[in-house]
Amino acid sequence: MTADLEKYSFHSTGTDSTSQSFEMFEFSVADLNIQKTSSVGDAVKISTPESTISSNMGKDYMIKGFNFNDERLLNKKWINRSHIFDITMFFRVMALCHTGIPMEDDSMDKLKYEAESPEEVTFLTASQEFGFQFFRRTQSTMVLKEVDPTTGLVVEREYKLLNMLEFCSSRKRMSVIIKDDNGQIFLLSKGADSIIFDLLADNGKLHQWATTSHLSDYAEDGFRTLAFAYRKIGSEEYAKWNARFTKAKTTIGPEREELLESASKMIEKDLILLGAVAVEDKLQRGVPNCIDKLAQAGLKIWLLTGDKKETAVNIGFACSLLRYDMKQFHLSLDVGTKYENQKALVEDILLQIETAYQGCCEGSNKEAPFALVVDGKALDLALRNEVKDQFLRLAVICDSVICCRVSPKQKALITRLVKDYTGKTTLAIGDGANDVGMIQEADIGVGISGMEGMQAVMASDFSLPEFRFLERLLIVHGHWCYKRISKMILYFVYKNIAFGLTLFYYEIYTCFSGEVIYDDWYMVLFNVILTSLPVISLGVLDQDVSADVCLQFPALYQQGQRNICFSWTRIIGWVLNGFLTSLSVFTLSLHSLSISAFRDKGEVADMSHLGAITYTCIIWTVNCQITLIISNFTWIQHLFIWGSILLWYIFLYVYGLLPPIYSSGGFHLLTEALGAAPMYWMITLLVVVTSVLPYFLHITIQRLFYPMDDHIIQEMKYCEKDVTENLMWVREQNNSKTKTRIGFSTRVEAKIRYLTGQLHQKKISL
Numbered sequence: 001m002t003a004d005l006e007k008y009s010f011h012s013t014g015t016d017s018t019s020q021s022f023e024m025f026e027f028s029v030a031d032l033n034i035q036k037t038s039s040v041g042d043a044v045k046i047s048t049p050e051s052t053i054s055s056n057m058g059k060d061y062m063i064k065g066f067n068f069n070d071e072r073l074l075n076k077k078w079i080n081r082s083h084i085f086d087i088t089m090f091f092r093v094m095a096l097c098h099t100g101i102p103m104e105d106d107s108m109d110k111l112k113y114e115a116e117s118p119e120e121v122t123f124l125t126a127s128q129e130f131g132f133q134f135f136r137r138t139q140s141t142m143v144l145k146e147v148d149p150t151t152g153l154v155v156e157r158e159y160k161l162l163n164m165l166e167f168c169s170s171r172k173r174m175s176v177i178i179k180d181d182n183g184q185i186f187l188l189s190k191g192a193d194s195i196i197f198d199l200l201a202d203n204g205k206l207h208q209w210a211t212t213s214h215l216s217d218y219a220e221d222g223f224r225t226l227a228f229a230y231r232k233i234g235s236e237e238y239a240k241w242n243a244r245f246t247k248a249k250t251t252i253g254p255e256r257e258e259l260l261e262s263a264s265k266m267i268e269k270d271l272i273l274l275g276a277v278a279v280e281d282k283l284q285r286g287v288p289n290c291i292d293k294l295a296q297a298g299l300k301i302w303l304l305t306g307d308k309k310e311t312a313v314n315i316g317f318a319c320s321l322l323r324y325d326m327k328q329f330h331l332s333l334d335v336g337t338k339y340e341n342q343k344a345l346v347e348d349i350l351l352q353i354e355t356a357y358q359g360c361c362e363g364s365n366k367e368a369p370f371a372l373v374v375d376g377k378a379l380d381l382a383l384r385n386e387v388k389d390q391f392l393r394l395a396v397i398c399d400s401v402i403c404c405r406v407s408p409k410q411k412a413l414i415t416r417l418v419k420d421y422t423g424k425t426t427l428a429i430g431d432g433a434n435d436v437g438m439i440q441e442a443d444i445g446v447g448i449s450g451m452e453g454m455q456a457v458m459a460s461d462f463s464l465p466e467f468r469f470l471e472r473l474l475i476v477h478g479h480w481c482y483k484r485i486s487k488m489i490l491y492f493v494y495k496n497i498a499f500g501l502t503l504f505y506y507e508i509y510t511c512f513s514g515e516v517i518y519d520d521w522y523m524v525l526f527n528v529i530l531t532s533l534p535v536i537s538l539g540v541l542d543q544d545v546s547a548d549v550c551l552q553f554p555a556l557y558q559q560g561q562r563n564i565c566f567s568w569t570r571i572i573g574w575v576l577n578g579f580l581t582s583l584s585v586f587t588l589s590l591h592s593l594s595i596s597a598f599r600d601k602g603e604v605a606d607m608s609h610l611g612a613i614t615y616t617c618i619i620w621t622v623n624c625q626i627t628l629i630i631s632n633f634t635w636i637q638h639l640f641i642w643g644s645i646l647l648w649y650i651f652l653y654v655y656g657l658l659p660p661i662y663s664s665g666g667f668h669l670l671t672e673a674l675g676a677a678p679m680y681w682m683i684t685l686l687v688v689v690t691s692v693l694p695y696f697l698h699i700t701i702q703r704l705f706y707p708m709d710d711h712i713i714q715e716m717k718y719c720e721k722d723v724t725e726n727l728m729w730v731r732e733q734n735n736s737k738t739k740t741r742i743g744f745s746t747r748v749e750a751k752i753r754y755l756t757g758q759l760h761q762k763k764i765s766l
Contacts, residue, residue: 009299010415010428010438026223027126028207028214029090029275032081084149086207089188090274093228095127095134095144096159097176097188099166102135111135117167119226119279142178157181162238163245165264167191169306169408169434175268177233185233189271193308194376194405196227196271204229204272211276218278219310222318225278229271241267286468288320293471297557299427302401302418304411304438309375309404316371321400326369329356329398331378331391349381350390357394372398376405383413392421412437419443429470430456446470476550479557480543483710486565487629488539490574495531495622497578498585498691502614505586517611519666521655530619530648533640534626544631544710556709564708573698581621581691588687589614592679608665612652612674617687619648624692628699631714 027034081087100115102124111133113124124134131147131154141158148155160179167174173191180186189196193215197208211227218225233241241263248259291301303321305312309332316322331352333345360370372395374382382391395401396418403414411428415438419426428435428442433455439445440459447460448467457463464470506517516523550556559565593610623641630637652670660667674680703711 008418008422008424008426009294009301010304010411010418010426010442026214026218027275027277028211029087029228033210033214033217086274088149089186089230090228091127091130091132092144092146093188093190093230093274094123094277095132095146096142096178097174097190097228098124098134099164100124100134101137119224122279123277163242165268169432171195171261171264172306172407173268175264177238177267185235185238187231187233187267187271189229189231189268190226192306192405193225193227193276196229196273199269199271200229200273201231201270204231204270207273207275211273215276215278215308216310218276219308220314221278222311222314223278223280224307224311225276227276228274230274231269231271233267283315283318284467286466286471288318290468290471291320293475293551293554297475297554298561299474300396300399302395302403302414304403304406304414306406306434307404309373312402312404313373316400316402321402322371323369326371326399327359328371328373329359329394330373330375331356331382332375333377333381345381346384346387349378349387352378353382353387353390353394357390357397360394360397370398372401374401374403379403379406379410383410383417388417389421392417396422408434408437411435412441414438415441427474429464429467432456446473471551472547475554475557476547479550479560482560483544483565483631484539484542486570487542488535489566490570491538491626491629492535493571494574494578494581494625495535496527497575498581498622499526499618501579501582502586502618505582509590515607517607518615519608519611519664521651521666522611522615525648525651526618529651530644531622533644534623534637537634537637537640538626538630541634541637542630542632545713549713553709553713559709577695580694581625584691585614585617585621585687588690589617589683592683592686606665608669609673612666612669613680613683616648616674616680616684617691619645620684620688621691624688625695628692628695631710 098115098120099117100113100120103112103114110128113121113134115121115124127134133145134142135145136143140161142161143156143158145154145156147153158181161176162179162185163177165171165173165175165177171191172195173189175187175189177185177187189199193212197212200208215225215227244266245260245263248256248263251259294301301321303312303316305315307315309330313322313328322328331349333348356372381387403410406414411430411434415426415428418424419442425444426442427444427446428438429446429448430436430439431448431450435447435456436459439447439456444462445460446462446464447454447457449457449463449465462473464473503517506515507513545556564570589610593613623645627641649670652666652674655663655666656668656670656672657663658667663669702708703715707715
């Protein structure tokens with residue numbers, strides 16, 4: 001993972017940022033709004049011995065996923081309510097429409113459950129507490145212990161499971177078809193309220209107004225919502241439909257899914273609404289702080305969710321994607337408005353987009369933060385060919401974007417459109433099968449392993465157990481990898497230019513006679529043995545700053561986005577550095593050997609001497625050069641660098657011991673010729689110092705007069721400078737509060753300004 005993730009991160013809120021610790025908070029049935037026990041109310045009550053005992057008893061009674069204490073429904077009192085049949089069917093849907101399996105609990109006279117979705121476990125727990133205990137399941141039957149509304153007694157009823165229409169992200173609903181002990185056939189359905197409401201019969205909307213009001217309240221509180229409905233099916237209708245459904249299930253081929261969906265639509269119609277439930281899917285630990293850090297690192301974050309708009313907005317506030325002083329633009333289609341045709345719908349969306357764009361571009365609003373919230377139906381139109389360019393033009397200038405009621409195909413389409421429209425690097429993170437398309441479409445895919453299965457993990461490039469670890473993956477390892485890879489590639493180019501050009505210079509010097517300055521073994525060992533380990537240690541172990549500093553200053557990540565370390569200026573600079581190194585190594589070695597005798601007996605150097613000396617200078621120079629590049633030395637890097645130089649002398653010694661037929665010009669070269677000649681060591685020292693001097697002067701001037709952020713941090717670490725006196729610290733603190741438009745730090749500042757403004761208005765009114 002390199003730090004070139006330039007701009008966009010797509011985040012799905014199925015469960016990847018939530019803890020998957022579900023709790024049913026509220027539900028609406030037969031116009032009744034049932035709420036959980038209010039811990040806030042208990043907190044303000046006066047403490048008495050009686051209330052303490054009662055409170056302790058209540059705590060003992062409460063179980064995971066169920067904290068209701070509403071006297072209207074508990075203790076079988078719901079049998080005295082009006083709409084008794086609707087309430088009964090509501091709990092039956094809760095207890096029968098699922099994939100759960102009962103598990104015995106020896107510690108209590110209750111059952112525990114396992115299911116494909118943690119939501120279903122919550123529903124089964126709640127239905128059990130309200131008197132509808134699901135306690136046995138076979139392939140064809142489901143058995144409940146339920147309260148008989150006529151007698152108030154608990155009876156055992158067996159329901160024959162005829163068919164199951166499974167949940168999927170495109171359908172956004174699940175249904176089961178059952179037959180009770182009286183031979184009546186029912187379809188029980190649960191799903192997204194927008195889907196269920198579209199399937200209601202004219203006589204099935206009795207509770208729709210109250211349920212819609214309750215759903216709006218639930219969504220505004222940040223809860224995930226589902227609607228429950230049912231219908232009674234005649235025997236003839238079912239027999240006819242079941243034949244078609246069975247044929248679709250036994251079909252083999254690409255048309256199977258289409259046939260199943262067509263059959264499902266035939267039976268999932270004319271439903272009667274029963275009510276809705278609100279489930280809290282708690283936010284994972286560290287999500288707001290993670291998003292804050294990613295925002296400071298320069299990433300623009302989009303939230304793609306299947307939740308209602310109100311729920312998505314509250315999640316946005318909870319995870320710091322939205323803030324209180326942020327101006328929100330909502331793209332939606334008015335349910336009460338009747339449009340003549342599709343053209344009118346498109347014109348309405350285009351008008352909303354243009355109005356929002358003009359609002360963003362006004363001079364007085366250019367510095368203000370903006371958020372774009374798009375609901376499902378508006379998103380369908382916004383992604384059409386005639387609208388998508390205008391939509392993307394608006395979306396990319398907003399600081400945060402939230403798309404609601406998004407299908408898996410739309411997630412993938414949005415990712416692809418943004419990637420193509422902006423040309424930026426994109427990352428998608430999700431945890432479920434509905435996120436696979438988005439993960440595969442993005443440049444970088446991250447899968448969250450959890451209770452939603454392993455499909456997202458298997459399709460991703462990286463796998464994380466929790467969302468908060470994305471912070472370290474990008475800001476720490478992303479930054480490190482970018483710096484390491486940039487340095488490694490540039491150094492690799494440098495050392496090969498420095499080595500290769502000496503061969504070219506010698507050809508010019510010998511008038512292209514075909515003679516080679518180096519022994520064949522020297523050529524083989526250069527990249528394979530003598531310079532490979534140091535460059536590997538640079539690419540694997542180097543750290544310009546510590547992990548804590550990366551997390552403290554996420555703006556360091558923007559070095560990769562701006563491509564500071566691998567720009568054309570850097571590339572050309574290293575090419576020139578390699579050229580200067582090769583020129584100084586060859587000319588100084590050649591000139592030093594030409595003007596004087598090589599040994600004290602007056603012997604002059606021959607071609608084997610020149611080749612060995614030049615090669616020695618190259619080995620020393622490129623390995624000393626890498627010491628000026630490495631920011632954080634470890635014993636491994638010291639071993640690789642100095643060991644590579646030592647290995648050259650060991651090779652030269654061993655090579656010289658071989659018979660001349662094998663060593664040719666290298667026979668006793670080190671022991672009798674080079675090692676005994678002071679000129680050899682003096683030339684090596686002179687050439688190495690001269691060759692690395694230009695780069696040493698460059699980094700000295702840069703650190704003194706044009707320091708980068710990591711240079712300043714290194715000086716503060718190793719020179720023990722006061723942190724508070726440094727301008728970078730002040731600058732980055734200001735950036736995290738003003739330039740960052742989203743995130744926890746800006747949200748806190750915005751909240752303070754919001755409350756201060758409210759207090760000021762109250763003072764004026766008084």
